[in-house]
Amino acid sequence: MLYFDHNATSPLHPAARQAWLDATERFIGNPSSLHRVGARADAALSEAREKLAAFLGCHALDLVFTSGATESANTVFHHAARTLPPDAEVWLSAIEHPCVIEAARYHFPKRHRLIPVTRDGVVDLDWLAKKLKRARPGLLAVMAVNNETGVIQPTREALALCRAHGIPFFCDAVQAIGKLPAAGLGDCDWASGSAHKFGGPRGVGFLKCPAKGRVAPLLRGGMQEEGRRAGTENVPGVLAMVAALNAREQAARAGAQVSNLRVQFEHQLLKALPGSAIIAAESPRVWNTVLALMPEADCRTRWVVKLDKLGVAVSTGSACASGKEEPSPVLTAMGYSPVEAARALRFSAGWESTEADWHQLLAALVQAHREMQPAPRSRRL
Numbered sequence: 233m234l235y236f237d238h239n240a241t242s243p244l245h246p247a248a249r250q251a252w253l254d255a256t257e258r259f260i261g262n263p264s265s266l267h268r269v270g271a272r273a274d275a276a277l278s279e280a281r282e283k284l285a286a287f288l289g290c291h292a293l294d295l296v297f298t299s300g301a302t303e304s305a306n307t308v309f310h311h312a313a314r315t316l317p318p319d320a321e322v323w324l325s326a327i328e329h330p331c332v333i334e335a336a337r338y339h340f341p342k343r344h345r346l347i348p349v350t351r352d353g354v355v356d357l358d359w360l361a362k363k364l365k366r367a368r369p370g371l372l373a374v375m376a377v378n379n380e381t382g383v384i385q386p387t388r389e390a391l392a393l394c395r396a397h398g399i400p401f402f403c404d405a406v407q408a409i410g411k412l413p414a415a416g417l418g419d420c421d422w423a424s425g426s427a428h429k430f431g432g433p434r435g436v437g438f439l440k441c442p443a444k445g446r447v448a449p450l451l452r453g454g455m456q457e458e459g460r461r462a463g464t465e466n467v468p469g470v471l472a473m474v475a476a477l478n479a480r481e482q483a484a485r486a487g488a489q490v491s492n493l494r495v496q497f498e499h500q501l502l503k504a505l506p507g508s509a510i511i512a513a514e515s516p517r518v519w520n521t522v523l524a525l526m527p528e529a530d531c532r533t534r535w536v537v538k539l540d541k542l543g544v545a546v547s548t549g550s551a552c553a554s555g556k557e558e559p560s561p562v563l564t565a566m567g568y569s570p571v572e573a574a575r576a577l578r579f580s581a582g583w584e585s586t587e588a589d590w591h592q593l594l595a596a597l598v599q600a601h602r603e604m605q606p607a608p609r610s611r612r613l
């Protein structure tokens with residue numbers, strides 16, 4: 233199967249698998265236990281925390297290991313709801329992942345505001361700068377890279393605006409980590425990551441918290457993670473996550489080369505399938521993601537099923553939990569109509585995807601398109 237859905241989840245990197253296997257054998261103790269077996273597990277966890285902190289550029293103790301980015305985002309808004317003044321608002325970009333938008337909606341039902349994006353899928357900094365002259369939210373969230381479009385967001389600039397106005401800044405860095413260098417993420421007050429998006433195991437992630445700050449824990453129980461997240465730490469998962477990040481950081485530095493394959497594919501797609509279009513074509517995007525509008529009148533779920541039969545795994549881009557297709561909130565925020573949004577397909581390559589893989593994807597798309605054309609009606613005599 234040709235896999236072009238790495239933004240959904242990516243297979244375990246061999247280095248992560250090895251780290252996980254080693255850790256399950258070597259670190260069998262509970263890091264909270266007082267005996268030496270426990271202490272060894274605790275030491276391994278501390279070493280992993282130091283390494284992750286070095287990649288992000290923060291203090292090791294500012295990091296909390298979680299079950300993934302969904303838990304991390306929920307912790308941020310849970311904390312904000314318990315610590316901000318009762319009239320404080322939270323602002324977030326209109327294209328955030330559901331784990332950010334829904335957490336904000338839940339904790340701040342009437343006090344969240346969506347920051348608009350341009351037609352090119354970039355957070356509107358002019359709007360933000362203007363609005364911040366008159367209002368001061370208690371928290372502001374802008375993701376690093378959008379999971380549907382692959383557009384790299386101006387988080388540095390958003391962070392600078394937040395600093396100028398004394399506003400805590402949260403960055404969901406899930407789709408950036410492993411694709412772009414992680415350095416600098418530690419400057420954010422809050423930043424989240426999920427291991428399985430960059431070759432680590434599922435069910436493990438992290439939250440970078442404000443330096444020396446207290447966190448109102450989402451999960452209550454033991455005093456693990458300095459009282460910021462209760463529950464026995466997933467030592468093998470954390471070690472595997474850090475091993476995966478280590479491997480990806482090297483690949484991230486060679487990103488420009490891989491990006492050419494995406495650009496080449498886009499040119500070829502537009503030529504091969506007249507009526508197709510690349511979304512956010514003019515915006516800075518990560519090397520692995522293409523969100524395309526397929527030729528008119530083709531339902532995108534049909535494309536996914538057809539391509540699956542041809543041995544290619546792709547995505548519609550946005551989750552469809554109910555089974556009923558709603559237009560993507562990301563594309564809606566970018567000004568696309570529901571009819572246009574229904575034509576969107578996402579192709580997200582992996583670190584090991586080759587030029588031949590991209591060619592095979594294109595060939596499958598051309599074949600799927602041909603097979604989806606209505607058969608010519610036979611004339612009755």
Ligand code: PLP
Nearest residue numbers: 300301302329379404406407426
């Ligand atoms: N944020 C972004 C941008 C994502 O793409 C995802 C997963 O698709 C998440 C957060 C949530 O990650 P997880 O499901 O691992 O908690």
